[in-house]
Amino acid sequence: MTTLQIAVIGVLGLIGIGLYGLLIARNLIKVIVALQVLVKGALLALVAAGLASGKLNLGQSLAVMVIVVDTVVAVIGLALALQVKRRMGTLDIKDLSTLKK
Amino acid sequence: MSFLFAALTVAMLLCAFLAFRARHLIVSALWLAGCSAILSILMYLLGAYWIAVIELSVGAGLVTVLFVFAISIAGDESAEFRSSIPRPIALIISLVSIILLGFMTISSLIALPPATEATFSEVLWQQRGLDMLVQSGLLFAAVVGILGLLSEAKVPVEEKKTAPAKELQAGRPVVKPATAAAREAKA
Structure with a gap:
């Protein structure tokens, strides 16, 4: 098994774990953690794709973009979670739902 | 080399799984930091040195500090491992996604020889210059958004x-x- 194939298996594992976490998480911060795991899979996929196509620098420059966007998403998500905690007193997604009331 | 890479991949997946399996949020953030650190080692082994350094400093450093800061403000309430949808359905959706993705990628995975490519700085600043401009605007927008969100009236x-x-x-x-x-x- 080559290094590239192992990297692709790692990508699949990260995406699977992130997706599973995103589906079952009820805590807002846990949702952001699952999103981070999902994006890490995308990062490794970009580097692996760059390596496979012989354009590693292009893959790296795209990965830089993904890291910046991911960090911004995490920061804004955490700030929103803090505001939700201050106003509602909980981070549970089911408790935040007001549509059923 | 291949054995080390495989062992690191397994360790990274284990960290990622424990990151949202952990009962306390602070422990979850630390497992995520471990996952980022191992990912940066994997990228270094793949030859992506620049992105490995950036991932180590931003993913394992900055984002972890942000998580710890947010958890310290919000309170480390023990998040029980309850699911919003039934776990078997979530597992089936995840497995189907992985199998489809794997079927499409692994079967057609052929490593091409490295082509003659520009250096990383040339690719980043010249070929992808627009991306850098967008990133700058995005960072400013994020700072303004954070100031607005965290300001208390x-x-x-x-x-x-x-x-x-x-x-x-x-x-x-x-x-x-x-x-x-x-x-x-x-x-």
Whole structure:
């Protein structure tokens, strides 16, 4: 098994774990953690794709973009979670739902 | 080399799984930091040195500090491992996604020989220059958004409600206070 194939298996594992976490998480911060795991899979996929196509620098420059966007998403998500905690007193997604009331 | 890479991949997946399996949020953030650190080692082994350094400093450093800061403010409430949808359905959706993705990628995975490519700085600043501009704008927008989200508006509700009523009852015109505290309250 080559290094590239192992990297692709790692990508699949990260995406699977992130997706599973995103589906079952009820805590807002846990949702952001699952999103981070999902994006890490995308990062490794970009580097692996760059390596496979012989354009590693292009893959790296795209990965830089993904890291910046991911960090911004995490920061804004955490700030929103803090505001939700201050106003509602909980981070549970089911408790935040007001549509059923 | 291949064995080391496989062992690191397994360790990274284990960290990622424990990151949202952990009962306490702070432990979850630390497992995520471990996952980022191992991912950066994997990228270094793949030859992506620049992105490995950036991932180590941003993913394992900055994002972890942000998580710890947010958890310390929000309180480390023990998040029980309850699911919003039934776990078997979530597992089936995840497995189907992985199998489809793997079927599409692994079967057609052929490593091409490295082509003659520009250096990383040339690719980043010249070929992908627009991306860098977008990133700069995105960072500024994020900073403005964070300042707006984290700013606390402390409105003295009782004073604001009672003071104009007393003034009106006494027949005097309501004079708006011009102190700094009042301006903050208005904001």
